[in-house]
Amino acid sequence: MNQEQISPFLQPLVEQLIHIPGVVAVSLGGSRARGEARPDSDWDIGLYYRRHIQSSDLRALGFPGHVVEPGTWGRLVNGGGWLLIDGQHVDVLYRDLTVVEYWIKEAEGGRFEVDNMAGHIVGLPTYVQMGELAIGKCFLETFHAPHSLMPSESKPRLGGKEMRPSRYSLLRDMLLVAKW
Known part of the structure; x- marks a missing residue:
């Protein structure tokens, strides 16, 4: 997602968030x-960071x-904030990129x-990280993500095997239930 695609409402927030150390x-x-x-x-905003925030x-x-x-909310969504900005509810969700990378490899x-995790009746599966990266829209990044983190044009893989479209759709549906 490039600068032109960011909602005018979010533009100032995104520009401030990317400058937070880490x-x-x-x-x-x-x-x-x-x-x-x-x-x-x-608005659900993921704040991916390295080392600490x-x-x-x-x-x-x-x-x-x-x-x-x-660390307050756990290890996958490990904190953040519920903000009110111009009358809009904005959830800022911390994501430790080292943890994300680990669980994607797993x-x-x-x-x-x-x-x-509070709000998730049956818990939050660690593979939700893959779905978030596949479904989410990146506003700004200051790094080049490892290839394994970037959505590819090829068929998604799980357990070393290519997933058939129906299996991927099921995985996507399961991730949507987790409601990032």
């Missing part, structure tokens, strides 16, 4: 990334809401775990 990419997820948003849908940097942007420390080998 942040390497800012992405759009959830119903808005899937093109299924309603007028009252919130300070919640004080997100608070310093000055938006009203609730911001938590990294999923490609057919391995996963399920984390207990």
Whole structure:
């Protein structure tokens, strides 16, 4: 997603988020990334970072809401904030890129775990990271993602095997239930 495709509402926020120390990419997820948003849908913003991120940097942007420390929500979505910006609900979700890379490699080998997480009745499977990258829209990045993290034009792979379209659709549907 390039600068011209960013909603005018989000443009100033995205430009501020990418300058937070440690942040390497800012992405759009959830119903808005899937093109299924309603007028009252919130905005799900993934904040991918390396090494560490300070919640004080997100608070310093000055938006009203609730911001938590990294690690508060678990290891997959490990923190973030629920913000109110110009009357719009914006969820900023921290993503440790080292953790994302690890779980993508595990999923490609057919391995996963399920984390207990508030808002997810049956837990959040670690392979959700693959779906987020496949469905999400990257606004800005300051790094070149390893090839294994970039969606490819070839058939998706899981457990070292190419997935038939029906299997991929099922995986995508399962990930949508997780509601990034």
